Amino acid sequence: MTRALASFVALILLLVPALALAAPQMKTSVTPGTIEVGDSATFSVAVAPGDKVTEAEMHQPPAGLSLTGQSLSPSFQITVNNGQLSQVVTARATFRIRATREGTYTLGPVTVVADGARLTSERATLRVVAKGTLPQRQPDPLDPFGMFQQFQQQFGQQLDQFPNDTLEPNFPIDPKLSLDHAPNAGTFLHAAVDKTQAVVGEQVTLSVYIYADVTQSEPQLADPHEVGTSDFLRRSLVKDDASIERSGYARVGGRTYAVALLRKYALFPLHAGDLEIQPMRLNIGRGERSSETLTVHVTEPPMDHRPAGYVVGDVGHFDLSADVAPREVERGAAVAVNVALSGTGNLPSSLVVPTRPGVTWLEPDVKEDLHADQDVWGGTRRFSYIVQPTKEGDLDLGDIAVSYWDPHAHAYGIAKATLGTIHVKPGAAPVASESAKLLSNMPQPRLQMGATRSAEAHLDDSNVFWGLLAMPTMLFGLAISGRRVSRVVAERARERKTSPAAELKLRLRALDAAVAGDDARAIDGASIRALESGAAAHAGVNVRGVGGEEVASVLTRAGVSPETSGQLRDLLDACAAARFSPDGAELSDARDRAERSRAVIQKLAGAADEGRPSER
Amino acid sequence: MLVVSLLALPAFGAEEPSETKKLFDDGVHALQQERPNEAIASFEALADRGVVDATASYDRGLAYALRVHMNAEQPGDLGRAAHGFEEARELSNDSRLASDAESALASIRSEVARRKAREGVTVDMEQRASPWRTLSQLLGENAWAAVAVGFSILLGAGLFARWLAEASRARAGAAIAIAVSAPMLVVAAALARTARHDRLYLREAVVVSPSVRPSDSHGIALPQAPVLPEAARVEVVDQNGGWTEVRWGGLHGWVPAATLRTIDKP
Numbered sequence: 093m094t095r096a097l098a099s100f101v102a103l104i105l106l107l108v109p110a111l112a113l114a115a116p117q118m119k120t121s122v123t124p125g126t127i128e129v130g131d132s133a134t135f136s137v138a139v140a141p142g143d144k145v146t147e148a149e150m151h152q153p154p155a156g157l158s159l160t161g162q163s164l165s166p167s168f169q170i171t172v173n174n175g176q177l178s179q180v181v182t183a184r185a186t187f188r189i190r191a192t193r194e195g196t197y198t199l200g201p202v203t204v205v206a207d208g209a210r211l212t213s214e215r216a217t218l219r220v221v222a223k224g225t226l227p228q229r230q231p232d233p234l235d236p237f238g239m240f241q242q243f244q245q246q247f248g249q250q251l252d253q254f255p256n257d258t259l260e261p262n263f264p265i266d267p268k269l270s271l272d273h274a275p276n277a278g279t280f281l282h283a284a285v286d287k288t289q290a291v292v293g294e295q296v297t298l299s300v301y302i303y304a305d306v307t308q309s310e311p312q313l314a315d316p317h318e319v320g321t322s323d324f325l326r327r328s329l330v331k332d333d334a335s336i337e338r339s340g341y342a343r344v345g346g347r348t349y350a351v352a353l354l355r356k357y358a359l360f361p362l363h364a365g366d367l368e369i370q371p372m373r374l375n376i377g378r379g380e381r382s383s384e385t386l387t388v389h390v391t392e393p394p395m396d397h398r399p400a401g402y403v404v405g406d407v408g409h410f411d412l413s414a415d416v417a418p419r420e421v422e423r424g425a426a427v428a429v430n431v432a433l434s435g436t437g438n439l440p441s442s443l444v445v446p447t448r449p450g451v452t453w454l455e456p457d458v459k460e461d462l463h464a465d466q467d468v469w470g471g472t473r474r475f476s477y478i479v480q481p482t483k484e485g486d487l488d489l490g491d492i493a494v495s496y497w498d499p500h501a502h503a504y505g506i507a508k509a510t511l512g513t514i515h516v517k518p519g520a521a522p523v524a525s526e527s528a529k530l531l532s533n534m535p536q537p538r539l540q541m542g543a544t545r546s547a548e549a550h551l552d553d554s555n556v557f558w559g560l561l562a563m564p565t566m567l568f569g570l571a572i573s574g575r576r577v578s579r580v581v582a583e584r585a586r587e588r589k590t591s592p593a594a595e596l597k598l599r600l601r602a603l604d605a606a607v608a609g610d611d612a613r614a615i616d617g618a619s620i621r622a623l624e625s626g627a628a629a630h631a632g633v634n635v636r637g638v639g640g641e642e643v644a645s646v647l648t649r650a651g652v653s654p655e656t657s658g659q660l661r662d663l664l665d666a667c668a669a670a671r672f673s674p675d676g677a678e679l680s681d682a683r684d685r686a687e688r689s690r691a692v693i694q695k696l697a698g699a700a701d702e703g704r705p706s707e708r
Numbered sequence: 709m710l711v712v713s714l715l716a717l718p719a720f721g722a723e724e725p726s727e728t729k730k731l732f733d734d735g736v737h738a739l740q741q742e743r744p745n746e747a748i749a750s751f752e753a754l755a756d757r758g759v760v761d762a763t764a765s766y767d768r769g770l771a772y773a774l775r776v777h778m779n780a781e782q783p784g785d786l787g788r789a790a791h792g793f794e795e796a797r798e799l800s801n802d803s804r805l806a807s808d809a810e811s812a813l814a815s816i817r818s819e820v821a822r823r824k825a826r827e828g829v830t831v832d833m834e835q836r837a838s839p840w841r842t843l844s845q846l847l848g849e850n851a852w853a854a855v856a857v858g859f860s861i862l863l864g865a866g867l868f869a870r871w872l873a874e875a876s877r878a879r880a881g882a883a884i885a886i887a888v889s890a891p892m893l894v895v896a897a898a899l900a901r902t903a904r905h906d907r908l909y910l911r912e913a914v915v916v917s918p919s920v921r922p923s924d925s926h927g928i929a930l931p932q933a934p935v936l937p938e939a940a941r942v943e944v945v946d947q948n949g950g951w952t953e954v955r956w957g958g959l960h961g962w963v964p965a966a967t968l969r970t971i972d973k974p
Contacts, residue, residue: 395757400731401749444749447780449742490743531777531789533815535808537739537767541732543802544762545974550907551853552900561856561897564864572871 116141116206122199122216127191128223132160135187137202137213142183144207150185151201156193156220162186191220263306269342269351271303275384279304279311279376281354283319283369283383291393292361293405293438294499297329297467300355300372300383301339306348312377316354319383320370324359325438329464358469360438361390362405393497399504401444402495408437408470410496414509416479416489423484424521427514429477431456431492433507436470443475446490446511450483481516488513592629599625600693603686612682616671619682619689623664626693627652630700635664656695663689728759735764739771744778747771751792760972766796766809773816787916790816790939791969794914798971813939820939831937835957840902849903856896863889911944913954913968922954922961930961944970 122135139145148164164185185202200215274280279302286297300319304311330337330353337353354372361367367390371382392404414431421427433439439462445453454477462471481487489511498505551557588594599622606618627635633650635643643664647657667685670677735750751768754761769792772785793816796809817833824831836842844852866885873879920936923929925948936942936956945960946953952965 398753398756400734400753401746402753444745445780447743447745447775447778449778452779529777529779530781530819531773531815534770534773534777534812537736537770538763538805539736541729541761541763543805544760544799545801547974548850550849550904551857552849552904557853557857561860561893564860565867568864568867568871571868 116145116204116211118204118211118213120200120202120214120216122189122218125217126219126221126226128221128226129191129194130223132188132190133218135189135199135202135216135218137185137200137204138182139185139204139206139211140182142206145183145185145204147203147205148183148185149203150187150199151203153189153199154197156191156195157197157199157218158190158192159187160190161188189218191218194220194222196220263341263348263350265343265348266340266351267342269301269340271342271344273345274303274347274349276381277305278308278378279381281372281374281381281383283372283386285359285369285386285388288387289389289391290361291391291407291497291499292364293407293497294361295408295437295469296324296359296361296388298355298357298359298369298386299353302336302352302354302374302381303342303344303349304352306341306350313374314377315373315375315380317373319355319357319372320368321357321359323363323365323367324361324369327358327360327462327464327469329356329358329467329469356467358464358467359388360405360407360469361388364390364392366390393504397504399495399506401493402497402504403440405438406440406494406496407499408435408439408496409498409500409505410435410437410439410494410507412492412494412507412509414492414511416511416514418514419512420515420517421481422517422519422521423481424519425480427479427481429479429489429511431475431477431509432472433475433494434470434472435496435507436465436468437496438469439471439473440494441473443492443494445477445492448487448490450481450487450516451489452480452482454478454480481514482521484516484518486513486515592625592632596622596625596629596693600690603690607683607686610679612677612679613671615679615682615686616667616677619667619686620664620671622693623660623667623689626689626696627660630693630696635660640665652696652699656692656699659688660692660696663692728754728757731757732761732764732767735767735771739767739774742774742778744771744775744780748775760799760974762796762799762802762805765792765799765972766805768792769796769809769812769816773812776819783918784916784938786816786820787914787918787938788969790820790941791914791916791971794912794941795971799974816939820937824937829935831934832957833937833940835940835959840899841906844899844902844906847899849900849907852896852900852903856893856900859889859893859896863893907973911970913942913944913952913970915940915942915963915967916969917964917967920963920967922959922963923951925953925962927951927962933959933961936963936967941971942968944968 116139119138120136122133124133127133135150137148145164148162150159150162153159162185164183183204183206185204187199187202189199191197197218197220198215199218200213202213204211204213271282275282281300281302283298283300285299290296298319298321302311302313339351339353342349342351354374359369367388369386369388371385373380373382375381393402393407411434412431413434414429416427416429418427431443433443439460441458443456447453456475456477458473458475460471460473462469462473464470479489491508491510493506493508495504495506497503599618603615603618603622606615609615624634624636627633627647631647631650631652633646633652635646638646641661643661644654644657647660648654652660663685667689670682670685731750731754735747735754738744738746738750748768748771751764751771754764755768769789772789772792775781776785776789790813793809793813797806797813800806800809821831821833837845847855862885866882866889869882870879870886873882915936915938918938921929922933922936936954936959940956942954942956944952945955947965948962950965951962952968953962954960954968
C-alpha cells in the first residue's frame with residue numbers, strides 16, 4: 093500500500109510540470125485604463141499557447157459601455173532553446189469599447205474556446221470620467237495623432253508580458269507599401285518619387301514614409317532633418333507637415349510594418365540635369381535613420397512646335413480669363429484689368445502684359461489660392477492690373493497669353509484671354525511728351541535676315557602658314573650650312589688627292605701601264621717612282637734623292653725591317669742601274685724588277701697595317 | 709513606308725527655315741506695330757532655336773529698347789538690348805548695321821551711366837582691353853598674319869643680300885632690312901597668334917541684370933570692388949555651376965551666371 097502510494101505520488105510529480113506546460117496562460121489588459129466619455133478603450137486577452145483557440149466571447153459590457161468591434165487573430169513565434177526548435181502560437185482577442193457614461197466598470201470576463209474546452213479570463217477595470225477631465229496630452233510634433241502610442245498601447249505593453257515581443261497580429265497589408273527588404277531593423281525611413289524622368293517645371297511627387305516593425309516598441313522620434321531639394325521648387329501636399337498620417341501596413345522582408353506618411357511634396361525641377369533629392373534624417377531614439385537619396389533625370393520640353401514666348405518651367409495645364417472695366421474712360425483714368433490664371437502645375441507668378449502705344453500698365457496686385465487636389469498642385473492666381481490710357485480714341489488692349497507644356501498631352505498649349513477695346517475720351521491728364529521718353533533715338537529695325545558674317549578662313553589656322561613664315565629664314569640657314577658643308581667636302585677631297593697613299597696608287601697604276609708596254613727603261617723608271625711612293629706612303633720616309641746605304645738606314649730608322657729596307661735599297665739601285673745603262677736592259681728583267689718592287693711595297697703596306705711597333 | 713519616309717524628308721528639311729522666317733517676320737511685324745513683348749517673344753524663340761543672325765540680334769536689341777521706351781521696362785531690359793546690339797556688331801558683315809548697332813549701344817550705355825550717376829556712382833561703361841589685345845584687334849587676325857609673312861620674306865631677302873652682296877651699300881641696306889624685319893616679324897606673328905587665341909577661346913558676355921556685385925571663388929563679395937553695371941561687356945574666364953568668373957577692365961571676380969548673357973560669334 094505504501095509502495096503504491098509512493099508510486100502514485102512520483103507519477104503525479106512527473107506529470108505536474110507537463111500539465112503545467114500544456115495549460116494555456118491568459119493575460120488581460122485594458123488600454124487606456126481611464127478614458128473620457130465618448131472615447132474608446134481596447135480590452136484584450138492574449139492566450140498562449142493559442143493554436144487551439146477557436147472562439148472568444150466577451151461578457152456583455154455593462155450599461156454605459158458599448159462594444160464597437162472585436163477581433164481574434166493568431167501570431168507565431170519560433171524559439172530555439174538548447175538547440176531545440178519550438179513554435180509558440182499566441183491568440184489575441186481584442187474588443188473595442190466605447191464609453192457613453194461616467195463610472196468605473198468591470199470588463200469581462202472573456203470566454204475562450206480552446207480545443208473544445210472553455211477557458212475564462214480575468215476581469216479588467218475601466219474608469220470613465222467626464223469629458224474634458226483628463227489632462228490634455230502634449231502632442232509630439234512628429235506624432236500628434238499618437239500613432240506610435242497607439243502601437244504601444246495596443247501591442248507593446250501586452251506583448252512584453254509574453255515569452256517574446258515579436259508577436260505579429262494580422263493586419264491588412266497594402267502591397268503598394270511593401271518592400272523587398274528593410275534597410276534598418278525595427279524602424280526605417282523610405283522615400284519614393286512618382287517619376288524619375290521629368291521636364292523642367294513638371295510636378296514630381298515625393299513621399300517619405302516611416303516604417304515601424306509592429307512587434308517592436310515605440311520609436312522616440314526626434315531631431316528631424318528635412319529632405320534636401322535645392323534643385324526644385326517644393327510645395328507640401330499635406331495640410332500640416334508636422335502631422336503623421338498612417339498609410340497602412342506593409343510586409344518588408346517577411347515582417348509586418350506599420351507605415352506612416354511623414355512628408356509628401358510636389359517638387360518642380362528648376363533646371364535640366366540629373367537632380368538629386370537628399371535624404372530626410374530622423375533620430376528614432378536608437379540611432380539616426382535616413383531615407384534614400386533619389387535622382388530625377390530632368391530635361392527641357394521639346395523645341396519642336398514650342399510657341400514664341402514660352403518660358404521654360406511653365407508646365408501643367410493652364411486656363412486664363414480676364415475682365416476689363418470700365419470700357420469707357422477719360423484719358424489718364426484707371427481701367428481695372430483682372431486676370432485669373434488657373435490650372436494644375438506650377439502656375440507662373442507673373443504674366444507678360446500686352447504693351448501697346450498709349451497704354452500704361454501698372455504693377456499688378458497678385459492673390460493666389462494654390463493647394464493640392466488629389467496630390468496634384470494647382471489652383472488660381474489672380475492678377476489685378478491698373479491700366480492707364482494716355483491716348484484718346486479706341487485702344488485695343490490686346491491679348492494676354494501663357495504658353496505651357498502639358499506633360500499628359502505631350503504637347504504645348506496656349507492659354508489666352510482677349511482684353512478687347514476700350515474707348516478713351518479726352519481727359520484732364522497732361523499728354524506725355526514723346527521726346528521725354530527714354531531711348532527715343534533708336535535706329536530703324538531691319539526687315540531681312542542674313543547680314544551675318546560667315547565663319548572666315550584664317551591663314552594661321554594652317555600649320556603650313558607657320559611653316560611658310562619660317563621658310564625664308566630657314567632657307568638662308570640651309571644655304572649657309574650647305575655652303576659650309578660643301579667647303580669641308582671639297583677640302584677633304586683635295587686632301588685625299590695629295591696624300592702619299594693617293595700618289596702610291598697613281599704610281600702603281602703607272603707601273604702597270606709600263607709593264608704592259610715594251611720599254612724596259614720606262615718600266616724601271618716606273619718601278620723607282622712606285623718604290624719611292626711606297627716608302628713615303630707606308631713608312632713615312634722620303635727616299636727620293638737619298639742614295640746608296642743611306643736609303644736602308646733611313647728606312648730602318650723609320651721602323652722598317654732591315655730585310656725589307658735592304659730589298660728596297662737593292663731594287664732602287666738595280667732599277668737605276670738598268671735605267672741608265674748605256675746598253676739598255678732586258679725587258680723581262682725590267683718586268684721582274686717591277687714585280688719585286690710591287691712585292692716590297694706590299695711588304696711595307698703589310699708592316700704598316702700590322703703596326704710598326706711590332707716590326708720595330 | 710520607305711517611300712513615305714523619303715517623301716517626308718524634303719518637307720521636314722523645309723520646315724525649319726520656314727519656322728525661323730515666320731518667327732523673324734512675326735518679330736519684325738510686332739516691332740513695327742510697337743508691340744515689344746510679342747517682338748521679344750519671337751526673337752527670343754529664334755535664339756532658343758540656336759539661330760545665329762546679326763539682324764535677329766539687332767532687332768531683338770531694338771525690341772528690348774522699345775519696351776524701355778514705352779515705359780514698360782522689365783529689370784534687365786537695358787542689358788538685353790545691349791546684348792543684342794553687341795551680338796549684331798560681332799556677327800554683322802554689313803557695316804551700316806554694325807554702325808547702327810554701335811550708336812544704339814552708345815545710347816543704351818549712356819542711359820545706364822545716367823542712372824548710375826543718379827545713384828551717385830560714376831562708371832566707365834567702356835572698359836578698354838589691354839593694349840596688346842587692342843593692337844591685335846586693330847588689324848585683325850588675317851592682316852597680322854599677312855604682315856608677319858611680309859616681314860618674314862623681307863628678313864629672308866635681307867639675310868641673303870647681306871650674305872651674297874659684295875657692294876658695301878647693298879650690304880648696309882640688307883643689314884637695315886634685317887634689323888627692322890626680324891623684330892617686326894616676331895611682333896606681327898605674336899599679334900596674329902593673340903587674335904587667333906581670342907577668336908577660338910575668348911568668350912564674352914553682357915551683364916543683363918541691373919547691377920551685379922562680384923564675389924571671390926567662395927561666393928564672398930569682394931570688398932571695395934565696384935558693381936558691374938548693366939550692359940557692360942565682360943570677358944568670361946571660367947564657369948563653375950551657377951557661377952561665372954569674369955574680367956572687366958581691372959576687375960576680376962565671380963558673378964551669378966544668370967546675370968550674364970553670352971555673345972554669339974560667327
